[in-house]
Amino acid sequence: MRRLDSTHMVVITKQSAGSLLSGTRRSYYLQHSNFLYIFRTDREGRISGMAEITKREKDYSRWYQDVIAAAELAENSPVRGCMVIRPNGYAIWENIQRTLDDKFKELGHVNAYFPLLIPKSFLAKEAEHVEGFAKECAIVTHHRLKQTTVDGKVTVIPDPESKLEEEYIIRPTSETIIWDQYRKWIQSYRDLPILINQWANVMRWEMRTRMFLRTTEFLWQEGHTAHATEKEGRDETLQMLEVYRWFAEEVLAMPVVCGTKTANERFAGAVETFSIEAMMQDNKALQAATSHDLGQNFAKAFDVKFQDATGKIEHVWATSWGMSTRIMGALIMTHSDDNGLVLPPRIAGTKAVIVPIWKNDEEMAQVCDAADQLATGLRPLVGAVHVDKRDKMRPGWKYAEWERKGVPVRLELGPRDLAGKQVMMVARHDRAKQPVAFADLATALPAEMERIQNDLYQTALKRRQEATVKLETWEEFTNLYQGEGGFSLCHWCGDGDCEQAIQEKTKVTIRNVPFERDETEGVCIHCGNRSIGRVLFAQAY
RNA sequence: CGGGGUGUGGCGCAGUCCGGUAGCGCACCUGCUUUGGGAGCAGGGUGUCGGAGGUUCGAAUCCUCUCACCCCGACCA
Numbered sequence: 001m002r003r004l005d006s007t008h009m010v011v012i013t014k015q016s017a018g019s020l021l022s023g024t025r026r027s028y029y030l031q032h033s034n035f036l037y038i039f040r041t042d043r044e045g046r047i048s049g050m051a052e053i054t055k056r057e058k059d060y061s062r063w064y065q066d067v068i069a070a071a072e073l074a075e076n077s078p079v080r081g082c083m084v085i086r087p088n089g090y091a092i093w094e095n096i097q098r099t100l101d102d103k104f105k106e107l108g109h110v111n112a113y114f115p116l117l118i119p120k121s122f123l124a125k126e127a128e129h130v131e132g133f134a135k136e137c138a139i140v141t142h143h144r145l146k147q148t149t150v151d152g153k154v155t156v157i158p159d160p161e162s163k164l165e166e167e168y169i170i171r172p173t174s175e176t177i178i179w180d181q182y183r184k185w186i187q188s189y190r191d192l193p194i195l196i197n198q199w200a201n202v203m204r205w206e207m208r209t210r211m212f213l214r215t216t217e218f219l220w221q222e223g224h225t226a227h228a229t230e231k232e233g234r235d236e237t238l239q240m241l242e243v244y245r246w247f248a249e250e251v252l253a254m255p256v257v258c259g260t261k262t263a264n265e266r267f268a269g270a271v272e273t274f275s276i277e278a279m280m281q282d283n284k285a286l287q288a289a290t291s292h293d294l295g296q297n298f299a300k301a302f303d304v305k306f307q308d309a310t311g312k313i314e315h316v317w318a319t320s321w322g323m324s325t326r327i328m329g330a331l332i333m334t335h336s337d338d339n340g341l342v343l344p345p346r347i348a349g350t351k352a353v354i355v356p357i358w359k360n361d362e363e364m365a366q367v368c369d370a371a372d373q374l375a376t377g378l379r380p381l382v383g384a385v386h387v388d389k390r391d392k393m394r395p396g397w398k399y400a401e402w403e404r405k406g407v408p409v410r411l412e413l414g415p416r417d418l419a420g421k422q423v424m425m426v427a428r429h430d431r432a433k434q435p436v437a438f439a440d441l442a443t444a445l446p447a448e449m450e451r452i453q454n455d456l457y458q459t460a461l462k463r464r465q466e467a468t469v470k471l472e473t474w475e476e477f478t479n480l481y482q483g484e485g486g487f488s489l490c491h492w493c494g495d496g497d498c499e500q501a502i503q504e505k506t507k508v509t510i511r512n513v514p515f516e517r518d519e520t521e522g523v524c525i526h527c528g529n530r531s532i533g534r535v536l537f538a539q540a541y
Numbered sequence: 542c543g544g545g546g547u548g549u550g551g552c553g554c555a556g557u558c559c560g561g562u563a564g565c566g567c568a569c570c571u572g573c574u575u576u577g578g579g580a581g582c583a584g585g586g587u588g589u590c591g592g593a594g595g596u597u598c599g600a601a602u603c604c605u606c607u608c609a610c611c612c613c614g615a616c617c618a
Contacts, residue, residue: 136617397580417577509618540618
């Protein structure tokens with residue numbers, strides 16, 4: 001929506017006289033030169049009907065929602081907290097799945113599928129696990145509906161006679177049902193390791209939801225492995241964290257901080273949780289993936305034992321690790337700008353779009369034919385290339401539309417280009433525009449995509465570096481988070497109560513204890529006790 | 542569960558104070574002219590005014606109840 005702003009008006013006055021603009025509270029008139037303009041605006045001061053994206057600096061949260069709507073990634077559904085992922089959004093998720101899945105397979109994992117519904121009793125078996133998830137579970141209590149009439153209207157109710165003997169929980173995560181199964185599969189050390197991944201939907205009944213970042217239902221992968229030794233379990237946990245780091249940085253162009261979660265933030269049932277943390281453009285942190293060392297907790301809860309080579313019987317060692325559709329929220333917030341979505345080429349659904357330009361039917365036939373030929377030649381090299389042949393839309397409209405949707409590269413092809421055997425190549429993120437000869441395109445386009453990928457990573461990295469500081473005093477700390485926020489590296493005593501007190505006072509949390517950190521001596525920024533080293537603080541999504 | 546706000550065509554809104562049988566922009570459809578950064582003209586279709594009840598000759602508008610969604614908290618990450 002386009003806003004009225006001072007550069008476009010000489011006088012703007014809230015309607016008051018009444019006669020000219022009868023009965024409208026949100027109408028304004030604008031005197032400019034010798035003309036009187038009349039505008040109707042909505043609550044936000046936007047002139048009706050001109051769809052544009054809220055500026056980041058004006059309202060970051062609204063900008064985020066506008067980008068998702070403008071790029072047609074997802075929209076709200078009739079189900080509270082659940083979104084509909086539209087084809088443009090799902091194409092990104094499919095690329096995420098394909099890339100991660102290939103990597104998992106490379107490392108020896110296989111896919112399997114476990115039920116959506118979990119017997120209620122399973123969740124209760126691991127004490128910390130049940131405590132962590134009990135408050136956000138959806139429960140299936142009946143298996144049949146019954147038609148009935150209320151106030152003369154036909155409706156349906158759960159049939160009281162179909163009440164389940166044991167109720168089911170819609171999975172918030174699958175550890176319990178998987179470990180119940182692993183018990184049957186594992187007897188000897190020869191059965192280990194088990195390296196299974198599942199692509200699935202899960203449900204957590206959150207009180208407040210935001211598109212992609214926290215939805216009631218979301219999509220993810222959850223890896224669940226079983227090992228013969230503690231070391232092997234820990235190695236697997238760290239290996240998968242490294243996969244996530246690689247994926248975030250190399251594929252999504254999103255720099256992350258790898259580290260260990262504090263005890264307070266640990267996964268319910270884990271011995272140790274590791275995370276990758278990214279910084280969004282509003283300086284808030286977002287946990288982009290987690291990997292858990294579950295120790296023997298689930299093996300003990302589900303009685304999963306094996307006999308080792310010496311004949312000794314022992315509980316197995318476990319890990320679990322996941323990345324969800326939440327990462328798409330991070331992807332959107334990391335790179336996008338006030339013109340809409342910006343995507344790194346390696347994850348974009350459509351890598352490039354060709355916009356043919358013509359004046360008449362004859363030219364249209366010629367440029368469209370040439371565009372098709374170019375696209376056919378480029379697809380094997382770069383992936384999906386779309387030719388936008390829609391008539392009744394002028395090129396300028398198409399440029400704007402593809403920019404909103406985040407297609408990394410646009411190729412403009414008009415009669416003059418055709419005559420010169422070239423296209424105009426334009427990058428989405430910086431609008432850098434250059435002519436490229438047809439003959440050079442097969443090398444120039446992949447090179448341009450590499451440049452874009454690298455630019456996006458470097459820009460995000462620079463933004464994070466500039467918003468990361470080392471702080472020494474509580475005053476500096478509170479000042480930072482009452483203002484612009486960001487990442488801060490501060491000394492911390494290691495005490496959970498102290499951590500909690502910091503959160504209650506400032507809403508700032510320890511994101512993780514970074515692997516690479518300054519371990520020089522110091523005192524806790526909050527309580528002044530001896531420090532365990534500097535840890536990463538930030539306000540978080 | 543508190544505090545605030547909004548429900549009117551696909552989307553964004555006006556109309557509600559002061560009751561008179563629903564309107565604007567965008568989008569959509571048709572035609573013509575256009576097409577190198579958001580085209581123009583002409584014609585056209587689109588509504589149980591969130592729901593229920595009440596007052597009234599007459600309700601989007603007044604009254605009562607109710608439902609849904611959004612924002613700020615609480616919760617969670």
